[in-house]
Amino acid sequence: MTVKTLSVVDSRMTAEAEVVIDFRDVVARFGSFHAMGPTNLSVRRGEFLAIVGPSGCGKSTLLNMVAGTLEPAEGSVLYKGKQVKNLNHDVGYITQKNFCLPWRTVEANVRLPLEFRKFSKDEMQLRVRNALKKVGLKGFEKAYPKQLSGGMLQRVMIARTLAYSPDIYLMDEPFGSLDAQLRMRMHDELLKLWQETGATFVFVTHDLHEAITLADRVVVMSKRPGRPKLIVDIELDRPRDVVAIQADPAFGVYFKQLWAALDVQ
Ligand SMILES: Nc1ncnc2c1ncn2[C@@H]1O[C@H](COP(=O)(O)OP(=O)(O)OP(=O)(O)O)[C@@H](O)[C@H]1O
Ligand SMILES: [Mg+2]
Incomplete structure (x- = not known):
């Protein structure tokens, strides 16, 4: 099989795909601490985008900016063409600290x-x-x-x-605390939900299996200050069977490729 890799950071190459979230030269700082970026990344309407990267590289920071809880120090985050300035009520946000x-x-x-x-x-x-x-x-x-x-x-x-x-689901390691079986069941449910609703998903995870099983594209962030260093199109057939997919030879090829790009600490 051939694995199509987009090493370019900006994915705005398909003019017909509607961009719903657009990070343009986005930098995050906390005081003088450079946390993330510059990041350029476009999320297309209806896609399932997974973001992986080492701890502290700025994954949650990216989601916070779409939700409008954090402003970029430089650059802009556009949601449906408009700069996010206040809380974004269109998004459903499942954070690492929900209560x-x-x-x-x-x-x-x-x-x-x-x-x-x-x-x-x-x-x-x-x-x-x-x-x-x-x-x-x-x-x-x-x-x-x-x-x-x-x-x-x-x-x-x-x-x-x-x-x-919601139109957009922002999910920050939502299944981190679930056991393996339940996690797979949730993957199955999530894929059905994605298919039924046509919603856009931006899904942060540490788990490459999870990213490949679910996503249309996987973004690998570099270590802090994180920026997209590799974007891989996951061209596995849909609808996906969360168990059978792991036996697909292409799954292993994607895994190796993503693993090689991850700066594991
Ligand atoms: N409110 C804040 N004040 C100061 N520093 C912060 C704040 N939020 C995040 N940071 C720092 O910015 C960097 C990026 O944080 P972020 O939470 O986005 O990382 P992450 O990629 O989501 O990590 P993890 O995988 O561990 O959840 C980290 O070094 C973190 O310590
Ligand atoms: Mg985080």
Whole structure:
């Protein structure tokens, strides 16, 4: 097989693909500390983009800038052609530090963003039920966060985002705390969700298997101050079977190529 590699950093080569997120010469600094960039990267509408790179290279920083919680020190981040200046309410953001409100039940936690968005009562009920079913938490609607394991809490956070069907999902190592089997089940669910919704996913992970299984493109960031050093198109057939895909010879070729580019510390 041939593996198509784009070593160029800027991917704005397909004029017809609509760019929804555009990082233009973006630099992140915290005081005099140069954390990330300069980064140039375009995310196309409807694509599943995975970002990998060593700890501290600026992956979460990139997502924070799309969500509007952090401003670039230099350059600009465009969302649907406009510079992100305030909190971006179009995105669903599952961070590394999400938390449930302890005084609310599971279903009330999932319902929270729907209440902000003023959905009708029936619509809320339907969405909450469907979202909890999708993440395998049917039957835990009335449970309180303290009664759940870490992995279950993470799934509540995912359900909370699914429930309001954002255009863009920003996911920061969302499955890091799940066991291997559950992680694969979540991959399967996530691929279905991506297919059903046509939403755009930007997915940060340390796990190359996860990145290859899910993504259309994988961006490898260099070590801090991180910038994209390699972008690989993952041309494995869709829909993907999360188990069978690992036996595909191309999977191993992608893995080796990405691994070689990672600056493992
Ligand atoms: N609010 C902040 N104040 C100061 N430094 C920060 C802040 N946020 C991030 N940093 C620093 O910026 C760099 C990039 O951080 P970031 O969290 O984006 O890394 P990351 O690639 O997501 O790492 P990890 O894989 O460990 O989650 C790190 O060196 C981090 O210590
Ligand atoms: Mg991070």
